[in-house]
Amino acid sequence: MKDYALWTEGLRKQFGKTRAVDGIDLQVPHGSIYAFLGPNGAGKTTTIKMLLGLLRPDGGKFGLLDHEGPPDPRTLARIGYVPEIPGLYGFMTTRELVDFCRRLHPAWDHDLVDRYLDLFGLPRDRKVGGFSRGMKSQLALVLALAHRPELLILDEPTTGLDPLARKNFLQTVLAEVAQAGQTVLLSTHLLEDAQRVADTVGIIKSGRLVLQKSMDEIKAGEKKVRVVFQHQPPPWLQEIPGVRGLEQEGSAVVLTVTGDISVVLERVRTVPLFALEVIDLSLEQVFHEYATAPGRS
Amino acid sequence: MGRVWVLTGKELNQLRVVLWVGTAVTLVFGLMVPYVYRFVVPMLPSPEMLRGFLGDILRQQLASYRSYLWTNWYGKNLLQNLTVIGIIVGMGAIAGERAKGSLSFLFTLPVSRCAVVAAKAGAASLVLACCTVVPTVAMWAASQSLSGYAVASDFLLGMPLAWAGAVAVTALSMLVSVFTDDLVKAGIGAVGACLLAALPGWFQSTRQFSIFWHMRGMPLLAGAPFPWSSLAPLLAVAAVSLWMTAFAVKRRDF
Numbered sequence A: 001m002k003d004y005a006l007w008t009e010g011l012r013k014q015f016g017k018t019r020a021v022d023g024i025d026l027q028v029p030h031g032s033i034y035a036f037l038g039p040n041g042a043g044k045t046t047t048i049k050m051l052l053g054l055l056r057p058d059g060g061k062f063g064l065l066d067h068e069g070p071p072d073p074r075t076l077a078r079i080g081y082v083p084e085i086p087g088l089y090g091f092m093t094t095r096e097l098v099d100f101c102r103r104l105h106p107a108w109d110h111d112l113v114d115r116y117l118d119l120f121g122l123p124r125d126r127k128v129g130g131f132s133r134g135m136k137s138q139l140a141l142v143l144a145l146a147h148r149p150e151l152l153i154l155d156e157p158t159t160g161l162d163p164l165a166r167k168n169f170l171q172t173v174l175a176e177v178a179q180a181g182q183t184v185l186l187s188t189h190l191l192e193d194a195q196r197v198a199d200t201v202g203i204i205k206s207g208r209l210v211l212q213k214s215m216d217e218i219k220a221g222e223k224k225v226r227v228v229f230q231h232q233p234p235p236w237l238q239e240i241p242g243v244r245g246l247e248q249e250g251s252a253v254v255l256t257v258t259g260d261i262s263v264v265l266e267r268v269r270t271v272p273l274f275a276l277e278v279i280d281l282s283l284e285q286v287f288h289e290y291a292t293a294p295g296r297s
Numbered sequence B: 001m002g003r004v005w006v007l008t009g010k011e012l013n014q015l016r017v018v019l020w021v022g023t024a025v026t027l028v029f030g031l032m033v034p035y036v037y038r039f040v041v042p043m044l045p046s047p048e049m050l051r052g053f054l055g056d057i058l059r060q061q062l063a064s065y066r067s068y069l070w071t072n073w074y075g076k077n078l079l080q081n082l083t084v085i086g087i088i089v090g091m092g093a094i095a096g097e098r099a100k101g102s103l104s105f106l107f108t109l110p111v112s113r114c115a116v117v118a119a120k121a122g123a124a125s126l127v128l129a130c131c132t133v134v135p136t137v138a139m140w141a142a143s144q145s146l147s148g149y150a151v152a153s154d155f156l157l158g159m160p161l162a163w164a165g166a167v168a169v170t171a172l173s174m175l176v177s178v179f180t181d182d183l184v185k186a187g188i189g190a191v192g193a194c195l196l197a198a199l200p201g202w203f204q205s206t207r208q209f210s211i212f213w214h215m216r217g218m219p220l221l222a223g224a225p226f227p228w229s230s231l232a233p234l235l236a237v238a239a240v241s242l243w244m245t246a247f248a249v250k251r252r253d254f
Helices: A042-049 A094-104 A109-122 A133-143 A163-179 A191-196 A215-221 A259-267 A283-292 B002-014 B016-043 B052-061 B065-093 B093-098 B103-107 B113-145 B153-176 B183-202 B212-216 B228-252
Strands: A004-015 A018-024 A027-029 A033-037 A060-065 A078-084 A151-155 A185-190 A199-207 A208-214 A223-230 A243-249 A252-258 A273-280
Touching: A004 A042, A004 A185, A004 A215, A004 B065, A018 A042, A018 A060, A018 B002, A027 A185, A027 B183, A033 A042, A033 A163, A033 A191, A033 A283, A042 A133, A042 A151, A042 A185, A060 B016, A078 A133, A094 A109, A094 A133, A094 B002, A109 A133, A109 A163, A109 A243, A133 A151, A163 A185, A163 A191, A185 A191, A199 A215, A208 A215, A208 B153, A223 A259, A223 A283, A243 B103, A259 A273, B002 B016, B002 B113, B016 B065, B016 B113, B052 B065, B065 B093, B065 B113, B065 B183, B065 B212, B093 B103, B093 B183, B103 B113, B113 B153, B113 B228, B153 B183, B153 B212, B153 B228, B183 B212, B212 B228
Parallel strands: A018 A208, A033 A185, A033 A199, A078 A151, A151 A185
Antiparallel strands: A004 A018, A004 A027, A004 A060, A199 A208, A223 A252, A223 A273, A243 A252
16 A cells, blocks of 8 residues: 555444444555545545544554554644534634644744645734635635645545635646645635645545545546437446446437447447437536535445 | 643644633732731621531631631632633533544544643643632732731642643543533533542542542641642542543544
8 A cells, every 4th residue: 555645444433323434445646636525424524534533443453644543643744634514723823723733743834834824815914813714714724735745635625715715726826736745635615626636536425435546537538428319218328338327318328438438339339320429427416426416336 | 742732832822811810810819818817807796606517617727827728729619610620621622623623634644643632731730720820829929928828838838739630630531521522511521521520529538539528738728748648649540541531532433
């Protein structure tokens, strides 16, 4: 597992009778931006909390950077974390909070902090308790980035950000992080954001990882084929290797295909057709296919 | 160790309101004690005229200014104030941070959870020391200079016992606060734990098992040497409770 900045093997967590995380195997390559996607309640935050040692797993193994198991202080010094709702100390000013974190981190980049505080327009001498949720998210992000972590774990970081701050975050901050070779685990349900920045995608549904692929693999391997047959559609369509789903759209049949599409096209062309169209899927459509379609968990 | 100091500084900053209000309120109570003796006690009926349980207590308390001061300060006002302050500080230590959502921020900083518990305990001990020393010394000085009642300086020896008892109360409250994210429940739990700790003190045969009995330092009032046998169990209760807190904090889900 040394090839991965973050990995899990059969990670499980149960709350009462509910299986929040049910044996997931995450593999986040070094230097990648990994979009961890899933509907609300799918188990994203529970997984992240287990990775950070805030929750104890019921089973399975995991590792961050070169450390296996819950991170110790030395590993935590190499990780940056932004939770969905940042619980920063409201009684401190921005300056005090920055100073508090600086004294706990062996590596601290003052210039980067100043630059990002200016970028987000965060006041330095105001109490954090008076900040809006978006401002707190921005400050949490600055604090998470300030020690130049090797691994950045972001749990819905753009929730509560206004469009400009979101753009700044995605275009400026993540671009710099990616350029520096830092690894990012980005948990989000904003698929547009994920599509823009991620190079690897994992989709979790009901606590299970239903897809884990690079963005290139998704673009190349996740398609829809729209076919209008001259006669009745043949009954063997769903048996073609790679066909995951079949829908009737008026006179057309739409096949959802994973993997090598040429096999599907070859088989379909053996039947008289009026029309055949291959449609690329956006990440949103892929997400819909895997995360919201029934029976895919 | 450096990181524990940084965390302790944060905790002291967080507890500054408790520090100022706790010290000020205890100081007011402290300064009132000699004045009550001077102006109110003469208005009371003579203890010799009182019969029964109340009469016995009053006769003991008013036997001398020293015994009055000791029973009203170490036995009542300081003990009660420090207990309340200890519960407030302890119940907010973990449950308060959980309720505000700052615990996940704290636990993902590069510090061990033992360091977090140590810093919280250290800051609480400093706050309690301030709430003990400032009002006690002020009251002792006020007794001599303002009211004209001289009290031997061995009166001040009661402070370590009162402080150690308050630290034990705080540590017990901290332990309770690990198991809930609700401040009210943490407070109720801490009060319950303190009541349990006080229970043996209500009976003559078991009183040496009560935190609050040791906290009063009654052997000192009787002129005995410093009761290390009272200080040791108080510090032991505090140490065991803190160890259990650190153990629970490492193993709980947050």
